[in-house]
Amino acid sequence: MSEPIRLPVLFLTDPVVLPGMVVPVQLDEAARAAIDAAGISSDAPSGGGKLLVAPRLDDRYASYGVIASVVQMGRLATGEPAAVIKAEQRAHIGHGVSGPGAALWVEADVVAESEADARTTDLAREYKQLVVAMLQRRDAWQVIDSVNKLVEPGAIADTAGYASYLTDVQKRELLETPDVGERLTMLIDWTKSHLAEVEVNDKISSDVRDGMEKTQKEFLLRQQLAAIRKELGEDEPDGADDYRGRVEAADLPEKVREAAMREVGKLERSSDQSPESGYIRTWLDTVLDLPWNVATTDETDIVAARAILDADHHGLDDVKDRIVEFLAVRARRAERGLQLVGGRGSGAVMVLAGPPGVGKTSLGESVARALGRKFVRVALGGVRDEAEIRGHRRTYVGALPGRIVRAIGEAGSMNPVVLLDEIDKVGSDYRGDPSAALLEVLDPAQNHTFRDHYLDLDLDLSDVVFLATANVIEQIPPALLDRMELVPIDGYTEDDKVAIARNYLLPRQLNRAAVNSDEVDVTDGALRKIAADYTREPGVRQFERLLAKALRKAATKLATESGPLHVDEAGLVDYLGRPRFTPDVHERTEVPGVATGLAVTGLGGDVLFIEAASTEGKPELVLTGQLGDVMKESAQIALSYVRSHAADFGVDPDALERSIHVHVPAGAVPKDGPSAGVTMVTALVSMATGRPVRSDVGMTGEVTLNGRVLPIGGVKQKLLAAQRAGLTTVFIPARNEPDLDDVPAEVLSALDVRPMTDVADILALALEEPADLLEKVS
Template sequence: MSKHRRKIPLLPLRGILVFPYMIIHLDVGREKSISALEEAMVHDRLIMLATQKEAQNDKPEPEDIFPVGTVAEIKQLLKLPGGTIRVLVEGLHRASIEEYVSQELFYLVEINEFDELEPKTPELEALTRTSIHQFEQWVKLSKKIPPETLVSVVVVEEPGRLSDLIASHLSLKIEDKQALLEAVNIKERLEKLCEILSREMEILELEKKINVRVRKQMEKTQKEYYLREQLKAIQKELGDKDDRTSEVEEYRQRLSEQELPKEVAEKINKEIERLEKMPPMVAEGAVIRTYLDWLLALPWSQETPDRLDISMAETILEEDHYGLEKVKERILEYLSIRKLTEKMKGPILCLVGPPGVGKTSLARSIARAMERKFVRVSLGGVRDEAEIRGHRRTYVGALPGRIIQGMRTVGSKNPVFLLDEIDKMNADFRGDPSSALLEVLDPEQNNSFSDHYVELPFDLSRVLWVVTANVMHNIPRPLLDRMETITIAGYTEEEKVQIAKRYLVPKQMKDHGLSEQQIVFSEGTIQKVIRDYTREAGVRNLERNIANLCRKVARQIVQERRKSVKITAQNLHTFLGAPKYRHSQAEKQHQVGVATGLAWTEVGGDVLAVEVSTMKGKGKLTLTGQLGEVMRESAQAGFSYIRTRAKELSIDEEFYEKTDIHIHLPEGAIPKDGPSAGITMATAVASALTGKPVRSEIAMTGEITLRGRVLPVGGIKEKVLAAHRIGIKKIILPQENKRDLDEIPGNVRRSMEFLLVEHMDEVLKAALVHEND
């Protein structure tokens, strides 16, 4: 292979490469390139064509240009508008740039030209045939080159020219083309060409596979689209609507009509699109429809304005309920704050009290006073956590929890929401519903309550929560910690009379169609019904008895055609039968071994007579009257205290070895428990052993310790009311229960004397009748 050196102008090419024997048009616009063309035209019309390494470079330096290129002959020049020159060139042979002689007006380079004079060998022949075969395969697969071109390539006999011709027809990267151009050795060049052709064939095979797959998918899609359009046309002709399209449009219409948080709107939009793309009759379509219905029905931003007229709210609360001052005061405080600030979170009120005291109806009154919507959910017997948080949408028949269901029912973001009977919930293998309520009833968390079904945070912070329970000790402590507890202890006899007169009697008369002329209650009738026919802290049984009276009167008026029926304390038994309950009466005389105690029950307070008998024996202590474990322990503690104080009380110090003591609490069929009777039993034992009577006008309650300390107990209001009912005038209470006296109605507190004690010695001093009294 010979070399020839000469100096010719250089034309740098951008994004294109010219092989020998290749005829091509080039558009030249750069000043240096135009100058190079002019120089070539002046001399022998030869120019060096070399490709730039970076096509974007407008002013390439020598190092930016590949060192091997093609010497070409300029066949034709044509000046185009805008100063560009179109030039037709034909590649002659390879050359390498040895030196850049000049770089001023244009690049003048000294080159080495290569002559391809390589003898034919069997190996070269084999490579040539392989190249031709692969090129034929490539043409068949690519279909980018017409068959005539293939014929013109195949007839070329020189291996070097053939390889350049094939390379010029391939769509290769500049780097690959440059590698072929730089391969001066024909054998190397053919080997590279075969390698490149093999690679291109693999790519074409992959493209073909992909195209077949895509075409099949497109054909399927087009077929489905065509069939759907046909179905639409048929339905249109028949006058039927496309349920799917109209359904999706309806959802979109509902979405556009609502003001929803961005996150919710995006979720709904996404689900609508899923529904739209889903084939008809797919089971999941029903799940998405139900989900969309729930999301669009929830009150994400709908609120009702609060009535912030404090006087009006107070009037309504007074109209609906008698007493219950603490609750009314708390609601009026909340309304006052709402008037001053909009950002106030809804309070969480826990109303604790026995059945029938008006907890549920009080929640309704709160809603009426504030002009808010009201929703009630009963939690009695709820065992499944999903009842609160909802089920995952993957379950069959999944629904949101009761909280979200209640919010949808009420259609407002700020209702009065009543969670009834929270102390009746239970935990089992399905989870602990009380734990799920922690998020609902936590003011710091419930602004983004997460329901498993809805899967979007829902704001519950504007809700005014009212929770009800019969007893506080059944409410889990973490839940109780998040609530503001208001205890409704029950009503006094006077309060019950007023409630009956103001609310219960008018309501039942209206329900039974009776007028004030047809049924007349005397002054003492209601009081007798309360005392002899009911035993409760609330007024539910009282209302039931009043309804019973109204039914009896209604029958007499209709059957006997009477114009009016008067019910008095004397004829009450003819309507309601014999009295169901008897109330204990205060002892008339002081008695030895009999002390009056006060007890708390679920239906209010009660009075207990503690009886103690002593007899000769071996110091056995007997307890009867269905006493619970705590009460038995209180009796033992009282007995041990008496033993330690035997000398001071003038009792034989060895009485516990000679005397049997029997403590009995009447009404033996009724279970009794609690520490409240501790000082009462100790007083009765002391009286029996000393022979000193216990004052009949005194009742007492309190827990006792071995050292004789008197500890506080609960239910003071109910116990005092029970004592007041039977005519007790003096009550002994633990010193620490002084704060509970404020809860007792003023008229009761003023009519009684309270003796506050810290030690058992004070109890015995006050309760026993001493010789000098």
């Protein structure tokens, strides 16, 4: 026997590797350590570039393994790293030894194959015949050729490592049996048993086929018997005849009726035991339940429609005007008998875009009331399967029509108001892109022939009024947004929130708390304080939650105290606790290097603080705060601009040749967008000059390397956020001055909005003067 060799060990749970096998191995931490130790990825140790592969046992250590080498390194189809190893010789595992790397090292003795005698050769020939017989049943002729080329009995026996009918326990037993004759004897017994089992299964399958042929014969005879009974006048209606009568009695379009009658014919020809009959019945039920020729009559009273919208929602004049315009045009077209090309509907698809809590979803219900139509909501948030829109094909088990068809059936008419809620949160994956399917739904030139995969019939959606809601317009695919009319809802002012609370939220919450206005009185001052100090939101959702909380506490007090209760500004702490928001702009900006910017998020406008500091070290720019690529570029541009114009701002150029750190607090919140450039320039100049930024100043706009202030979006939302934060002066790009027409007058009266074209002008007005600093110090 040769001297033992030291090898790193790789334990595998599956498969059991026998000599001659070539198998892929996923490289987890242990596998990579073993391969590295063997010298595949580093210098070869005493093992000579080999490793020992052994099965992993539950109750004991394996006593045998195989010496293997790595043929190839690469990745699996899933992208995970892997290696292909080739097993070469059996080895008996000795005791553990020390070795380099993180792998386990052992001593192993190579097990030499015994010389073949006449008995072993006969056993090998018999086992080869059994293997070839099994492979012939599977038509695996290429594998048969490979097996026939094998001559050595040991190599023939070790082909059992690829046998799928052998268990891991049996393969480990083969690995631990050095004698070739014993291995062949065991394999012959196991293979004969498996062949006998296969023959039994084949007989069972043959019997099942014969039974199916008998069933088909019986079905044919039953059909002939039914025809004979019908001729004799003894016909009894069954399920198929019932469907035929339902289709004939239903009010269906002609093409739909023809398709339904074809399916009824298939149902009559199929057996009740056939799975297809169940699919056909479900399809026919779906078709018969749809309101193909049912439609509601639209209201044409424009004044009444506007009154409904005003009663349901405060403000939102732009949205209400657009809806009333839609009604007016529709009424005139109906009077004159005009139709749109491609359908009889209006073609209007509006997307209500704005932050949460501003009333987008409830506005859809008001539109349906104003039109006198049925209303149905389709939630699209998180939808990633295209079949959710177009439906599943009937070839799949459990197939259903898409959400659009189900919404039409739920509404009970062909012209409902369908609200596509959260359209910006539609996703896509390997199951398709639902937003692409929505293109056909929302395109007025196509949706009069919308085809659901499940129905496989043309469905006219041209008379459906589609409304969509979204929080972030940028997340809507451009092609989909192009088919919709954008109606922005930017948020409410403080006065709007107080009016909404007084007229809508407070009466609703009084009713839910089972109290009335005589028992609990909430002052306007308390409502205004809730809007200013307890909530910082563009909508009123959190506002309503706080009202509900205050009224619940009031109802609890009424159980032990006599009323009425008076909830005023001073007593809010007893009902809601301390205010959650306090003005902190002055505190944040009283030190140099901090500027107040304005941004738009998925929750509306918000105040954004940008901090800058410098430390000794090599000149570099450090950015923190989970900034996106656009804001990172803005910071680079801002620093380059300040360095190139340092003399203009009275900054020592050497003061900027240090490590500059720009930070945007709230690092857990991702931030990106082209509107922070001027704020970053202001923060950097403030840091370099030691002059703090005025605490009453906010700003927004992108900057170029020449200092030009570029236009941005979301001006209205940003100005609303500035008013909520207590700012008095706001700098905006000059090219955004026309956007001020959309800003409420009360916001413009509370803010000094200054359009600017050069960032240097902003710096001259935003930074405190040195004289003011000396006055503060003294």
